[in-house]
Amino acid sequence: AARRGEMAAWARAVRGLLLDVSGVLYDSGGEGGGVPIAGSVEAVRRIKASGLKLRFCTNETQATREKFVKKLQGMGFDISVAEVTAPAPAACRILKERSLRPHLLVHNDLVPEFAEIDKANPNCVVVGDAAENFTYANLNEAFRVLIGMEKPVLISLGRGRYYKETDGLKLDVGAYMKALEYACDVQAEVVGKPAKMFFESALAEMGVPPQQAIMIGDDIVNDVGGAQLCGMRALQVRTGKYRPCDENHPHVKPDAYVNNLAEAVDIILQQL
């Protein structure tokens, strides 16, 4: 009740929601690629029925948006490719603008997102959540390409530390980004959450200003902290990679905690 009271004032102004996907809609991994989090399928349906604008804002880079959306549809989610903001297309825009030819250290299933990009004679490295492609040999290869450049350019599709799959926690792209940064004494340019530009393009696609948008995510830094830096309110769900010690985070404090997406939607829709 206290929580609902707190949120009432500002939740009333909301016109659009940004939802993180992994850890909010579903837990990834295992057979079929994951399982929906209880109440989330229905929660997405209720958001759409409410007339609120909705955008799925994900750092997942283990598949093309097409494949990713198909997986979620298979779990029962009402979602389409046009509703998804993801790092790979944002990276492609940057590569084209700056005539960069990437060496890709990414998941096999993400490669088609870069189909139109010239990859001959690379002058940068793009690292995504390559998962099983993070082999010792592939990491050494990306490192050698990078260290061989006069001025190394490293583009990272996110800076997440880890995520939760059905069989446990996994290191995310940020850890491998740090390994390459350190080895080459270079700072990566991060595309995806928590980059300001990434949230801003999601807001632009919705046509909603940050003051009227709420981000809902399980990652205290990349979802909550990133969205707040853009002027949005942000809720942390206690699902996915959420850990109780997140509630003592030294720098980031969510505008509210909710047990899961279903509860967040309950509270928000009651204010409208």
Next chain:
Amino acid sequence: AARRGEMAAWARAVRGLLLDVSGVLYDSGGEGGGVPIAGSVEAVRRIKASGLKLRFCTNETQATREKFVKKLQGMGFDISVAEVTAPAPAACRILKERSLRPHLLVHNDLVPEFAEIDKANPNCVVVGDAAENFTYANLNEAFRVLIGMEKPVLISLGRGRYYKETDGLKLDVGAYMKALEYACDVQAEVVGKPAKMFFESALAEMGVPPQQAIMIGDDIVNDVGGAQLCGMRALQVRTGKYRPCDENHPHVKPDAYVNNLAEAVDIILQQL
């Protein structure tokens, strides 16, 4: 001639030499584990004949000292296990002192160095240059052990960025240490170069004070910078992982550059 002049003054006081091994004595990798760098076998022999104290100070953690020394002997080097200062025994001392039980992310050939250490129910992670053991699965496992601790303890056998093998540059333990540090928001305790305690124990084993010792290495930060912080003079060889841009390093400046170990020994022995 200028270089010899520069070094003359302080090289005259020298009583002991510390030699880095990989990139100074030999280039590692390929058949037989590596090839000696031209003139280095003879240079070690000349140091021993001169009466100078000698200590091999290595961060290599891909093998036990026994196996490592055998490999070097096979290349013709006059070297024994008792002359080698290496990170694994230093780590074992720390583990015993603090009752730490390690989860090991190290090379298979290093495991025997930890034979006497209790590894059940781990309360810390020890990472070394695991090479082919740096698989996606092994990194995730070490990460899960670490993130599962109330206060994660990460001990790293060095903080090297990369090294050169006969088939090219390879990421060193420091890169993987950084990945785990970032994922778990923890700072590793580094055993091995450039840790002050590591150089100090090598000096103690020689019985030579830092002012009378010279470190010779190919790594601008871990060999040269580390030794200088202990009060030693340090030379950088232009072999191994040396790169011309090292000569513009923002923080570390060797007391002199030499083309290789043979040249360093030429100059030093002429001063005696």
